[in-house]
Amino acid sequence: MLKKLIATTALALVIGGVAEAQTPRTGGTIRFTAPYGSSFANLDIHTSNRAQDEIWAKAIHRALYNWDANANKPVLELAKEVKVSGDGLVYTYKLRDDAYFHNGRKMTADDIVWTFTRLMDGAKAYPGARYVRIIKGAIDVEKGQAKEISGLRKIDDQTIEMTLTEKVDPGFNFYQAMTSIYPADEAAKESFATKPIGLGPYKFVEYVPGSRLVAERWEKFYKPGQPYADRVTVSIMGEASARDVAFRNKEIDASILGPTQYVAYKADPELSKGLLEVPEVYTRVMGMNPSFKPFSDKRVRQAINYAIDADLIIKKLVKDKAYRATSWLPISSPAYDKDMKPYPYDPEKAKKLLAEAGYPQGFEFEWTATSNESWGIPIVEAVIPMLEKVGIKVKIKPVEGTVLSEVARSGNYQAFIWSNTSGPDPLTSLKCFHSATPQTACNYTQFKNAEFDKLLDEAAATDDQAKRIENLKKANGILREEAPMWWFNYNKAVMAYQPWLKGLQPNATELAIQNYEDMWVDASSPAAK
Amino acid sequence: MKFRANLVIGGILFAGVVIAGIFAPMLAHTDPVMDANLMYAEEPPGGAFWFGTDAQGRDIYSRVLYGARISLTVGIVSQLINTVIGVCLGLSAGYWGGWWDDFVNGLTNMMLAIPSLIFALAIMAILNPGLTSLLIALGLTNWSFTCRLARASALSLKSQGYVQAAKVLGYSDIRIMLTQLLPNMLGPIIVIGTLGMGGAVLAEAALSFLGLGIRPPFPSWGSMLSDARDQITTAPWISIFPGVAIFITVLGLNLLGDGLRDILDPQARTRRA
Amino acid sequence: MSRKPLLEVENLRIDLSVGDAKFPAVQDVSFTIERGETFGLVGESGCGKSITSLALIGLLRHPLSIGGGTIRFDGKEIQNLSQSEMRKLRGNRISMIFQEPMTALNPLSPIGRQIAEMFVLHKGVSWTEANRLAVEALASVRVPAPERRVKDYPHQLSGGMRQRVMIAIALACEPDLLLADEPTTALDVTVQAEILDLIRELSAARGTAVLMISHDLGLIANMCRRVGVMYAGRLVEERIADEVFRNPSHPYTSGLVASLPLLGARSKHGRQRLKEIAGVVPPVAAFPAGCRFNPRCYAATELCRVEDPGVTPLANGGLVRCHHHE
């Protein structure tokens, strides 16, 4: 209890963040880590959609919008204001006039036009293209039918007009690091690949491929007085056990924790003071393939939800580093229904449902899973005995992440367990279950429900925020009832930080991605100088 | 006779592992796969759980015992495959010579040049992680030494009188290879095989670390050790016992191999490290 | 110079240790070598003649060791000398030629260097000087073009040439005693004579005494003034060479002599005896009781099987170890 209290206080302190508590200290080095396995792809953030790469990109680059972790929504970053037309399709941005690239040149509307046009280069297949595609005419560029995006117009150096193809909030698209604004001419040069120039708070100093990236304070950053620290180093550290040693050895300032370390850190009187816990927008699920006969029956899918004691798994195996899932939308989603209850653990009910569905003796299925500790085979291993109790036998099919993503997209599975983004925009995220969304996009369970489609279409069309949220809540409720998946949990991201590191933000989209300009290190840091 | 410490100690250690594997169903307390019970997750050693329990609440003692089966299977089967490949290629190449010999030689040099762990890693990625894939991956990547040895022996043996005699008697080539040449090179080949078994057990652990090892339902020591590496500070017993099991097995095999070499292949202490 | 013999070996025993047990591989061996004299030791392989020579130069290594007796060299007992004192004798005053010229030379070192080492070790000269001396030494063993040859490696030389190099090494420091352990066994017959001539000639010129060890009685007869015949770790007969051939005392010696084709003294009788005994010298751990030759001896009696014969002096000089010597 006490530990929990300490953790919550720590959380409160951090969220309270910049404004209160202490005055930020200038100087020193922030020693950050990139914990997600592989090395950085390269120094062109347009080519990578990985969280691992966004971690360094946040230091060097900025996009049109940024994610406000405290408000839990995208906010304008490179523009001072935006005017939206009555039909909600034309956005006119007044750009910042104090944003300078690291070579000293001022950002203009041309840079934005250039960047978005680059992203639509069909021959290059930039992953950010899917976000820019909401601008009218972007697809023509991608297909090579046009040189310019017709819906993107420079009015003057500091004003730009954007016409969208549908009524969505472009903030959710253009806060992504994949859409970072590049300096138009410089980025075309070859040297950009080795020495990136951006608008971010830190300018690039050095990159040792596979090891770390170093950036130093950009004096002309547009936020007054920021950034505070002189330098940021981002070390690539995929190995959790090694990261643990390095953190305890005070070689790094922050570390993302897995379940086992979460327990250890919570139990430690010193380490427990520096834990930041955030409900992230990832939903862990077991997807069931409707073309596998037993799973075509709703009752069987529900039975699975009843048969698994998810709370016990979360408590014992995931070590409370997760929140019980009720349906698809996560806790931090604006359309999350607080009154919705998760499926209770009820093996008797499960047996009954199975019997009704014609499987009184149960059945056997093949469960495709990776080795991930939070949403892979370890979870499946804990589930196996529970399903065994209601007569369902499980055969594990181990695969790598890459294969899992292909298998889910091709439908070549009976069941899979995965972690999927379920935010931050509830509408976008729920669209993955719209019957018009192909399996190859993200409707992995080929979900098809007329009522659900209608609710979603209405939500997309309406201007009434309350109605939209109401519709999405209902749609989310249908998902719970129809149970195309076993709703397991929402990730609780936990970051351990050293006592001298201040200003972390509870970023629900991905905790490891931080705005470095809001952070500082106080004098007790080994790298305070 | 001289007391051969390495042979005896290695033999005892290895025999222990074999016995543990064979009698695992009798010695184990619980089923290593099905008896996950989260109510007993991460119990320290003692009481009903001699070696404690793991994160899924499974009895580590039982899992380590069953793990012996996996590790022995991995070691023995993969080395058997290696030995068969190596002997077939090497023996025939040395005996027949000619273009076949050149071909086998090139193949061996190529295999030597690709580090076997990297080769195995690639095969695992292609075949998807799992026991069968691992047996194939380790069985296909470590035969070059056996092959070289078999080839060299065949070359030196084929000019021997009794082989020539067998030829004159009209024995078929295959028969000569199997009955005249093979028995005379078996000793050193067994030594290489024994040492290679230890290597296979370690390779399984390394591949598990890289996320490409054996996956459940098999309780393999490598994956147990690798999965538990984050828990070293919180629940060290989960990794200590499989770690010790790997160490004992590989140590036993290495000592056994050394001991066997002294007996079976005395003149070739320096031929292969 | 004293009148004493150069080398006196008395009751030499060499033990073979197997675990904790010790077996005498050589026992009760006594002989003397005068200065400048060539003494031959003959016997089948395994009889202990080679390890006797190794004992003389202090190169017995585990599991072999001197178990008793004395070796007096130039009046001084050397069997208990420290390693460093022994080293001063080795190569310098006692040197040795081995059987296998193929392997007795370091394959990775030029032969000149291997000769020159002797001068650096014992004469304390510089390497430059030693290399010059090595050329001379090579010339003295009649290797053609020695200036060029010194740079050659052993594998570039023929067996005979290599043995010449060995002789050059052994005689480099003009030793008092040369131990030649089967120096020609591994060589072609045509080369053998050349090498033997070389040894004889050079040792005579330097006044070096030679202990010639061979299984070839004919060779010994050619080279040596006196001969010792060894069997199963014992010296069974020791006499002037001519006497041995003309009138062997020990049945084993008779057998050996009878088998010599060149001397023509082969009797039908003797040849058959040798055929009968052909094969095995008993292994060290299984020496028979009584006379060690008794299982193979045509004249063996009950006495031979029970009692170990002592050494009997012979009328015209020499010794024999047999109950029934002729």
Place this chain on the structure above:
Amino acid sequence: MLSFIVRRLLQTLPIILAVAALIFVMFSVIPGTFASSMSDDGRSVLDAEVMARMNKEFGLDDPVYVRFGKYIAQLATFDLGTSFRTRQPVASVIADRLWPTAQLSFAAMLFAIVVGVPLGFIAALRPGSWIDTISMVSAVSGLSLPKFWLGLMLMYLFALVLGWLPSFGYGGGDPRYIILPAIALGVAPLALLARTTRAAVLEIMNADFVRTARSKGMSESKVVRWHLTRNALVIILTTIGLQFGTVIGQAVVVEKLFSWPGLGSLLVDSVTLRDIPVVQGSILVIVLLFLIINMLVDVLCAIIDPRIKYT
């Protein structure tokens, strides 16, 4: 000598080609593509359009024989292709990682040689002594430990408990950073080298020419220096050459554990993310490294041992 090297280089050519063909075939049937790897963590959703364009850009939708032809044509011009992930030439991607791997492997081998060879010598000069027993038992033990486990233990002990050394990272030239990974990587070759050295020295100790050397009146230390070392060196060098292959292979594990930015971790990342050109390139470079090192070893052996002809 030069012609020897040239000839040896030419001999490696078929091996390189065979390896290239083999890994091409292997990785043409690997499940998953680079595009599918981009959403493997379930975080980002890639739309089918972008994926299709990616596969097109990388030429993955061509038939296998067309790809193979292109690949061989590229190789013929010493072009390793373009990385899917970094979108830069594979050669430059590998070049960035080559030096750290070279540093680590050489440091590991140096450690193995500096400790292992003398250990083997000492053990062989006193066979059966306690020092012989201890060093050989530790050698076998060193061979019997999983590498990542050993590395983790070293990390805990020397970084966390004792605080002597940094636990991870490249350190940009600071030599303290290389110590722990080099030890973790070097223990196995150390053990093998110690054992080989011991066996080699023991064998040579019983060689006839060593007896000859002793009969010359040479002290044991001179016997070792003048006659034993060079002969043992040939065997030791050959072992070192072969061990380099193992070390480069095992570096995959150690580099991953210690966040060492070498070829090994690049290879594992690239396999995981299906960046096939980099995988193929890395393996080819590793094979080439191995062949070059062993060629150097052969040249050294030929210099030391006059019996080896330059053929």
